[in-house]
Amino acid sequence: MVEKIIDLIGISSNSIEDAVQIALARAGVTVKGIHHAHVEDISAVVEDNQVKQWRVALKATFLVRDQLHE
Amino acid sequence: MPAKIAEVHPGIYEIFLPLPMRPTIINVYLVDCHGAWALIDTGMNTPDSVATLEDAFSQVGIRLEDLTVLFGTHHHVDHFGASSTIKRRSPQVTALLHQLETERINRMLSLGGPISERPEAMEFFRTNGFPIEKHPPEAMRPMWFGTDMYSPLDRPDRYLNDGDVVPVGDRQFEIVWTPGHAPGHCVIYLRKEKVMIVGDHLLPKITPHVGLYPSAPTGNPLGDFINSQMKVQRFDVELVLPAHGGVFHDHRHRANQLIEHHRYREAEMLDLVRRRPKCAFEVASQVFGDEERPIAHVMAATFETLAHLELARIEGRARRIDRDGVALYQAV
Numbered sequence: 001m002v003e004k005i006i007d008l009i010g011i012s013s014n015s016i017e018d019a020v021q022i023a024l025a026r027a028g029v030t031v032k033g034i035h036h037a038h039v040e041d042i043s044a045v046v047e048d049n050q051v052k053q054w055r056v057a058l059k060a061t062f063l064v065r066d067q068l069h070e
Numbered sequence: 071m072p073a074k075i076a077e078v079h080p081g082i083y084e085i086f087l088p089l090p091m092r093p094t095i096i097n098v099y100l101v102d103c104h105g106a107w108a109l110i111d112t113g114m115n116t117p118d119s120v121a122t123l124e125d126a127f128s129q130v131g132i133r134l135e136d137l138t139v140l141f142g143t144h145h146h147v148d149h150f151g152a153s154s155t156i157k158r159r160s161p162q163v164t165a166l167l168h169q170l171e172t173e174r175i176n177r178m179l180s181l182g183g184p185i186s187e188r189p190e191a192m193e194f195f196r197t198n199g200f201p202i203e204k205h206p207p208e209a210m211r212p213m214w215f216g217t218d219m220y221s222p223l224d225r226p227d228r229y230l231n232d233g234d235v236v237p238v239g240d241r242q243f244e245i246v247w248t249p250g251h252a253p254g255h256c257v258i259y260l261r262k263e264k265v266m267i268v269g270d271h272l273l274p275k276i277t278p279h280v281g282l283y284p285s286a287p288t289g290n291p292l293g294d295f296i297n298s299q300m301k302v303q304r305f306d307v308e309l310v311l312p313a314h315g316g317v318f319h320d321h322r323h324r325a326n327q328l329i330e331h332h333r334y335r336e337a338e339m340l341d342l343v344r345r346r347p348k349c350a351f352e353v354a355s356q357v358f359g360d361e362e363r364p365i366a367h368v369m370a371a372t373f374e375t376l377a378h379l380e381l382a383r384i385e386g387r388a389r390r391i392d393r394d395g396v397a398l399y400q401a402v
Contacts, residue, residue, distance in 0.1 A: 012341050013341060013342055013344075013345065014341050014344040014345060018337075018341050018344070021337060022334070022337050022338055022341060025330075025333060025334040025337045025338075026334045026338075028330050028333075028334070029327055029330040029331045029334055030327070
């Protein structure tokens, strides 16, 4: 069994949780079966002393499934 | 122009027709029904496209005049734009289209004048925050609008309905109504061959545009589109024949990808309207826009964004606030 890890950065104007969720939703369009996400880094873009964007770097893990020729 | 064709299944020919815009090619399909011939979609009504279609017919040994049945998947210019030319050349052909598409055709053909003289259209742009003062809608009309490049039949010989089985020669064409990209969009299923001709419903590389428009401002086209993606998965298909891009095999995989894509887009849009409500134009500019992007694309993006926000509103994930004549959406 092999698992694969991809690096993602989720961006949200709302919250850290939303940034994670958006990254996973986009990854889910092309990658099936992500079962684990590890947050590596959190940063924020600041304008006028306010957080404009949360940026969350994370590693998402999924199981590599082989497709057998029928 | 010599036509490029490919026999993608015994007796089913994919014909590549040129378009004067992006995407630059549309695939139409000619089906040998052994004693009869069926064509699915027509291409645009340009001399180049019609000549290419004729050349493709000659490569399989027939003429336009030999056609028996013409199916239109939907009313768009690249799909049904040359239908009146084909009917004129082949008066015996039975042309088939969904009734809702015929209504759209008649609406499109009646919209000849400037948009600025259509109060309901101007109202639509203003309500959704689109800066029509800065970008006059006239300047963003597609190049084919109001020209004979779009010459659809304003009335088919018969309407297509969901579940119809249309016999042509020795083949059976099953009609699956798939609203979303257009309200009367249909895909055509050949059950025995396990082939599905999908029009713009399932494209392998690009996502079909789904929107609300000045001429059709209400409804839930994105909800319809997602339901239609689930609907086609009930069919047993081995070969998918799209109108743009290459033929492919796994229709369920692609349908699920398209559903996931729209879920992601909605999450992205709702994130932008969680703290403060915004109009469709502002959301579209942030999700799709950049300074390089032509304003016509941002307009199309606004139509698609609106379809997303309306789906979220209908399903209780967003609410609409009318403020000074502008519709603002906020996540709930």
